[in-house]
Structures are given as structure tokens and as C-alpha cells.
Amino acid sequence: MGVCPSARMALLRDNFTGLLHPWARPEVLTCTSWGAPIIWDGTFDPAVAQREALQQNLTIGLTVFAVGRYLEKYLARFLETAEQHFMVGQRVVYYVFTERPDAVPRVALAPGRLLRVERVARERRWQDVSMQRMHTLHEALGGRLGREARFVFCMDVDQYFHGAFGPEALAESVAQLHSWHYRWPRWLLPYERDARSAAALAPGEGDFYYHAAVFGGSVAALRGLTAHCARGQRRDRELGLEARWHDESHLNKFFWLHKPAKVLSPEFCWSPDIGSRAEIRRPRLLWAPKEYALLRD
Numbered sequence: 001m002g003v004c005p006s007a008r009m010a011l012l013r014d015n016f017t018g019l020l021h022p023w024a025r026p027e028v029l030t031c032t033s034w035g036a037p038i039i040w041d042g043t044f045d046p047a048v049a050q051r052e053a054l055q056q057n058l059t060i061g062l063t064v065f066a067v068g069r070y071l072e073k074y075l076a077r078f079l080e081t082a083e084q085h086f087m088v089g090q091r092v093v094y095y096v097f098t099e100r101p102d103a104v105p106r107v108a109l110a111p112g113r114l115l116r117v118e119r120v121a122r123e124r125r126w127q128d129v130s131m132q133r134m135h136t137l138h139e140a141l142g143g144r145l146g147r148e149a150r151f152v153f154c155m156d157v158d159q160y161f162h163g164a165f166g167p168e169a170l171a172e173s174v175a176q177l178h179s180w181h182y183r184w185p186r187w188l189l190p191y192e193r194d195a196r197s198a199a200a201l202a203p204g205e206g207d208f209y210y211h212a213a214v215f216g217g218s219v220a221a222l223r224g225l226t227a228h229c230a231r232g233q234r235r236d237r238e239l240g241l242e243a244r245w246h247d248e249s250h251l252n253k254f255f256w257l258h259k260p261a262k263v264l265s266p267e268f269c270w271s272p273d274i275g276s277r278a279e280i281r282r283p284r285l286l287w288a289p290k291e292y293a294l295l296r297d
């Protein structure tokens with residue numbers, strides 16, 4: 001797999017790449033069929049991306065939900081490591097959504113960074129907590145978050161930063177390759193296949209399998225994404241359906257219909273259980289260990 005010819009066009013179109021060397025990683029795909037960069041370690045210059053972002057005087061949002069036991073188990077480490085690695089040197093506003101604002105850990109924040117806590121209701125089923133995020137994010141993006149931030153990343157809390165996650169990841173819309181599935185043939189990918197579901201993809205459809213633990217983009221793009229996913233989930237519920245991987249199934253449908261402007265390689269959100277792989281040079285987020293019995297009863 002090499003660099004497709006349209007890679008250079010994608011570089012020119014994109015503002016925050018620092019993407020200078022797509023050819024530096026000849027062993028992996030660094031460009032999608034529609035010309036969006038797939039960023040791997042070594043294909044971008046973080047210093048250039050940093051400079052481009054600073055010139056634009058950006059505020060970057062990072063949203064995370066911590067409901068029920070996820071708060072004690074994951075939130076402190078997520079935020080502490082974000083302070084070390086997420087958009088360091090940029091203006092950042094964290095949005096933590098929880099049903100227990102008082103329990104949010106006090107993490108020391110660097111200058112120019114602030115944390116806002118938003119109260120949400122606690123859904124009974126973990127699937128509903130996960131899915132309700134799309135609706136809640138949609139409303140937040142239409143409110144203060146949308147006014148404060150220029151770009152926003154939306155992340156799961158059950159992970160922690162391990163390497164620099166900087167402005168090279170910014171674009172109008174950003175999708176994350178799922179670390180367990182990026183090498184799988186398309187027909188095996190776990191898309192929703194029930195044609196009655198709003199999330200359904202037919203055989204032959206789908207570009208990649210994206211991970212809902214990380215997605216991002218401009219406020220306007222994310223308003224569209226969250227509206228699409230929340231609407232699809234509502235329609236499914238009215239039919240008594242629930243997509244196979246919940247919000248992730250709807251996200252995959254959205255990105256099939258509306259191609260992301262940038263794709264993050266699995267280095268940006270890696271599962272250590274997979275073990276080491278030659279192409280995974282520098283993981284930026286790592287999945288935290290999951291104790292389902294503790295979290296989901």
C-alpha cells in the first residue's frame with residue numbers, strides 16, 4: 001500500500017496537517033480513496049501543525065462522559081494524561097458530562113485550559129448511556145461549547161493518553177480507525193446489517209470501520225454528525241431495534257455517507273491487548289483495561 005496521487009491535493013486542502021511526508025510510511029495506507037489523509041506517525045510534522053494552529057488562535061474542545069462507575073474508574077487518569085498530551089500549548093476546554101458533578105476529580109490544569117462540568121441524567125442501561133451521548137453532544141454543540149470551541153474531539157473515558165495528540169489531528173471532520181479491525185477485509189467488518197436499521201450498511205458498502213471512542217471536527221460538522229446519529233437511534237428505537245454496536249454503528253453509517261476529511265491511524269487509539277505491531281510506532285491513546293462485571297451490572 002502506498003500513497004495515492006490525490007494525497008498532495010488533500011495536503012493543500014487541509015489547514016492543520018503539518019502533513020509533509022505521506023510517503024514516509026510506505027507500508028501503510030496514508031490516503032483514502034476520496035483524498036483524505038490517514039495520518040500515521042512520521043507523516044506529519046507536529047511543530048508545523050502546532051504553528052498553524054497557534055496562528056489561528058484556536059480553542060479546542062474535548063468532551064467526555066463519565067456516568068456511574070466510569071467516573072471513579074477512568075476519569076482522573078483520562079484528564080491527567082490529557083493535560084500531558086492533548087493539544088499541549090493550545091487553548092483547551094474540557095467538557096465532562098456526568099450525573100455527579102461533585103465527584104469530578106480536581107485535576108491541575110495548565111494556563112489556557114479549563115474544565116466545565118455538565119450534568120446529565122443517568123440512563124439505566126450502559127447501552128443507553130453510550131447512545132444518549134449523541135443527543136447530549138448535539139445540544140452542547142448548539143450551546144456554550146459550540147460558541148467557545150472552533151474544533152471539538154469527542155472521546156470515550158475508558159482510555160488514557162500515552163503520546164502527543166496535537167493539532168495534526170484537527171480537520172473539518174475526523175474519524176478514528178478501529179484498532180481491532182483496520183486489517184480486516186470489508187465483508188467481515190461489524191457494521192449493522194439489518195436493513196431496517198437506520199445504521200444499516202449493505203454488502204459492498206463501508207470504507208473502514210471507525211471507532212466511536214474518538215471522533216472530532218468543526219462545531220458545524222459535529223452538529224450534523226450528532227443530529228444524524230441521534231435521529232437514527234430514535235428511529236430504530238421506534239421500530240424496536242438497536243444497532244449492533246449502538247452509537248458506533250450509526251457513526252459508521254454517517255461517515256459512509258459523509259466522508260471524513262481526515263482519518264487517524266490506529267496509533268491514535270490503540271488497544272494494548274493486540275500486542276505490538278511493526279506499524280504501530282507511537283500510540284497516542286491506549287484503551288484502559290475493562291472490568292465489565294464491575295461496570296455493567
Ligand code: UDP
Pocket residue numbers: 064065066067068069070071125126127129130155156157158213295
Ligand atoms: N459511559 C459511561 N457510563 C456508562 C456507560 C458508558 O460514562 O455506564 C460512557 C463512557 O465515556 C464510555 C462511553 O460511554 O467510555 C462508551 O461506553 P463503553 O466505553 O463502555 O463502550 P465500548 O468502548 O466498550 O464500546
Ligand code: MN
Pocket residue numbers: 156157158213
Ligand atoms: Mn470505550
